[in-house]
Amino acid sequence: MSLKHTVPEEPRAPSLVPPAVAALLSLLLPGLGQALARSLRRGLLLLFSFATLGGLLAWRIRLAAPRDEGAVAIARKAFHLQPFLLFNALLLLLLYLWIAWDAWQTARRTEGAPVGIFALVLVAFFAVGWQVGGIDPVRFVTQLDEAGPPLMRVLWPWERAIEYPQEVQIVKAPILSPCTGEPFAGGQPKEGEPYLLTDPTCGNPSEQDGTPGTTFTLRGFGLEPNSEAEIWWEDPIGNEFRQRQEGEYVTVQTDAQGNFEVQIVMPYRLLPPSAGEGPKIWTVEARQVVSVGKPQASKELKLAIEKIIETIFIGMMATFFGILLALPVSFFAARNLMSASPFTLVIYYLTRAVLNVIRSIEPLIWAIIFVIVVGLGPFAGILALTVHSIAALGKLYSESIESIDPGPIEAIQATGANWIQTVRYAVVPQIIPPFVSFTIYRWDINIRMSTIIGFVGGGGIGFLLAQWIRLLDYRAAGIAVWFIAITVAILDYVSAEIRARFV
Amino acid sequence: MLEIRNLTKIYDDGTVALKNVSFTVPDGEFLVIIGLSGSGKSTLLRCINRLIDPTEGQILWNGVDLAQLEGEELRKVRRQIGMIFQHFNLVKRSSVLTNVLTGRLGYLPTWRSLTGRFPPEDIQRAWQALERLGIADQAHKRADELSGGQQQRVGIARALMQDPKMILADEPVASLDPVLAHSILQRLESLNREDGITVLCSLHYLDLVQRYATRVIGLRQGELVYEGSREDIRQMTDAQFKEIYGEEAERIGAGGGITGSIEEHSARGGAA
Numbered sequence A: 001m002s003l004k005h006t007v008p009e010e011p012r013a014p015s016l017v018p019p020a021v022a023a024l025l026s027l028l029l030p031g032l033g034q035a036l037a038r039s040l041r042r043g044l045l046l047l048f049s050f051a052t053l054g055g056l057l058a059w060r061i062r063l064a065a066p067r068d069e070g071a072v073a074i075a076r077k078a079f080h081l082q083p084f085l086l087f088n089a090l091l092l093l094l095l096y097l098w099i100a101w102d103a104w105q106t107a108r109r110t111e112g113a114p115v116g117i118f119a120l121v122l123v124a125f126f127a128v129g130w131q132v133g134g135i136d137p138v139r140f141v142t143q144l145d146e147a148g149p150p151l152m153r154v155l156w157p158w159e160r161a162i163e164y165p166q167e168v169q170i171v172k173a174p175i176l177s178p179c180t181g182e183p184f185a186g187g188q189p190k191e192g193e194p195y196l197l198t199d200p201t202c203g204n205p206s207e208q209d210g211t212p213g214t215t216f217t218l219r220g221f222g223l224e225p226n227s228e229a230e231i232w233w234e235d236p237i238g239n240e241f242r243q244r245q246e247g248e249y250v251t252v253q254t255d256a257q258g259n260f261e262v263q264i265v266m267p268y269r270l271l272p273p274s275a276g277e278g279p280k281i282w283t284v285e286a287r288q289v290v291s292v293g294k295p296q297a298s299k300e301l302k303l304a305i306e307k308i309i310e311t312i313f314i315g316m317m318a319t320f321f322g323i324l325l326a327l328p329v330s331f332f333a334a335r336n337l338m339s340a341s342p343f344t345l346v347i348y349y350l351t352r353a354v355l356n357v358i359r360s361i362e363p364l365i366w367a368i369i370f371v372i373v374v375g376l377g378p379f380a381g382i383l384a385l386t387v388h389s390i391a392a393l394g395k396l397y398s399e400s401i402e403s404i405d406p407g408p409i410e411a412i413q414a415t416g417a418n419w420i421q422t423v424r425y426a427v428v429p430q431i432i433p434p435f436v437s438f439t440i441y442r443w444d445i446n447i448r449m450s451t452i453i454g455f456v457g458g459g460g461i462g463f464l465l466a467q468w469i470r471l472l473d474y475r476a477a478g479i480a481v482w483f484i485a486i487t488v489a490i491l492d493y494v495s496a497e498i499r500a501r502f503v
Numbered sequence B: 001m002l003e004i005r006n007l008t009k010i011y012d013d014g015t016v017a018l019k020n021v022s023f024t025v026p027d028g029e030f031l032v033i034i035g036l037s038g039s040g041k042s043t044l045l046r047c048i049n050r051l052i053d054p055t056e057g058q059i060l061w062n063g064v065d066l067a068q069l070e071g072e073e074l075r076k077v078r079r080q081i082g083m084i085f086q087h088f089n090l091v092k093r094s095s096v097l098t099n100v101l102t103g104r105l106g107y108l109p110t111w112r113s114l115t116g117r118f119p120p121e122d123i124q125r126a127w128q129a130l131e132r133l134g135i136a137d138q139a140h141k142r143a144d145e146l147s148g149g150q151q152q153r154v155g156i157a158r159a160l161m162q163d164p165k166m167i168l169a170d171e172p173v174a175s176l177d178p179v180l181a182h183s184i185l186q187r188l189e190s191l192n193r194e195d196g197i198t199v200l201c202s203l204h205y206l207d208l209v210q211r212y213a214t215r216v217i218g219l220r221q222g223e224l225v226y227e228g229s230r231e232d233i234r235q236m237t238d239a240q241f242k243e244i245y246g247e248e249a250e251r252i253g254a255g256g257g258i259t260g261s262i263e264e265h266s267a268r269g270g271a272a
């Protein structure tokens, strides 16, 4: 903006102070020079702007360096952490100097008032807003590739939508302990089935004093390929426990054929006297979790379907109750029906006021209120949306009642029809199209709102979505997002169709 | 016979729309009410079927004072008085047939009429009325799809359904062009002549008045300032004319008698 831009103004009386003094005064207190140059409002405006900007800047600087003491330390820390604050400070300094120069100019002039300085004020406010808002376009770009993978999961979440039923498969081989000298068969190869072989097939457990037991070479064949298997034991009295080695559970990885080989030391196990003396059969096991059977809908998919149904019904029920209650209310809020007497007029103003207040409170806030009253769940959501619908529909309905043509009413009355017949034949046909149209519009809004009312505990799919996002389960969240998008798209189509039929 | 005695209407805002108006209308008359816009024509017609409550005076119709009637009694009288409006006052979104059928509402029990199903004999009657007015082929159209002239015929059909003894027509042709004006007034005339229905009609154009009226009354600022027969109006003098329409009004048109019109609304009355 050019500095020569001036707003026309009445010629002023000459300044009370010489220009130099005015400038000096404005250096002492921004705007004081202008005030004494008989531009009081200009001076006040500049003082107010300067003070506000200074206060905001001080607050942001303190916020950036909350633990430091001493003005210099605070400023240095803050400017170091957030260089943009330095830019803010420079703008403020520029404004400070400009105000002084402006005071000098103002004192010299008797007419006109340049507005360039207010452009600077606006720029300074804008810069503070930029800082307060934490606006950071660089971050938006640089973090995009980090955000990529989770976003991709949201965009294409369907891997999470199916799952396979799983089962623990156990492959066993017997081991004789202690050895008897006679050969013991141990695990045997089996055709078409997974099996374990051990070498040797007999041995001794570890001792309590730490003496290691027999080391076996355990080989597995034909297990689930490329997956993990846990090694377990079953002692002679039937207790099952996992093989530990060097403090860790032993887990092996099968190769592409489903084979593995691992060295294991027979563990220590205290057997009760009742177990008896003499050689006994131990069992070594490889356990795997394997998928069996056909793919199924995942738990998340089922939940999402359940909740999207709940969502649609929240929207539907709220719309239904909303219509039901908005209808009578709209009659009280229609001026043409209520202007008959001062009493009815008071009802009209009251209804209008209440509707306006209710409408100005967002459905999400209503949901929070109703969660307190009736607890978490769809009912709170229905109540919240119903209340908001009554207010919104009440206003729209009453406005369409107000705009009906009185001509047909007069004509039907003139035929000798009574009140209710007049309403049926002259009023209803006129208000049905706008009512249908507003109702569809509201239904639309209610379904959309019901998808997020769950964020505050009002039931429906929003609850799941919020939960999954917090658990960083982006695939599951993606399923919810997709369901919401599909529902809203279908709804858009349906309401457009209904509108085309009725209106 | 309709006898208006000392009828006065003062609106809530203090406007005196009718001042002590008295006149008599024998049965079978085609009475035309003339007067400037704002002279009280609509107020007078609406007082008769009590769409407006008169402030003072009597409206004696066959000995019954309509001004005193309330509720059910009033509705029973209203159903014998058809009304036709300048802007037709049809229910725009309803079908022509439904609009005509509403003329029967005064004869139907409430519960019955609420379903929207009218008795077969009423539907029969509606078709006859549409037939008579030449718009039977439009019966299933929405009322607002019809032209102005057709809509006014629907209005007449609706009035006809009431089986009326009297028809009040408030500037029935003011929104129509002159050719249509004649066609509408001819239909009113036929109802008047053939069915013996008394017609009270406010009109703007003098040539229409001369052509259709059997009697004329003139209103000026709510006062009755003229009363005459069809012959009287043919011989109306400039003085009488100015009496009704004010000093500044000019008669338009030449030739013997009054063939011009009062320049009032947008259109001119010189019919083809």
Ligand SMILES: Nc1ncnc2c1ncn2[C@@H]1O[C@H](COP(=O)(O)OP(=O)(O)O)[C@@H](O)[C@H]1O
Pocket: B011, B012, B013, B015, B016, B017, B035, B036, B037, B038, B039, B040, B041, B042, B043, B044
């Ligand atoms: N509802 C009303 N409230 C107050 N004044 C009215 C109302 N209707 C008509 N008037 C006034 O009454 C006078 C007569 O009006 P009206 O009967 O409509 O005349 P016309 O039909 O001859 O044009 C006019 O001055 C008009 O402004």
Ligand SMILES: [Mg+2]
Pocket: B038, B041, B042, B043, B170, B171
């Ligand atoms: Mg009028």
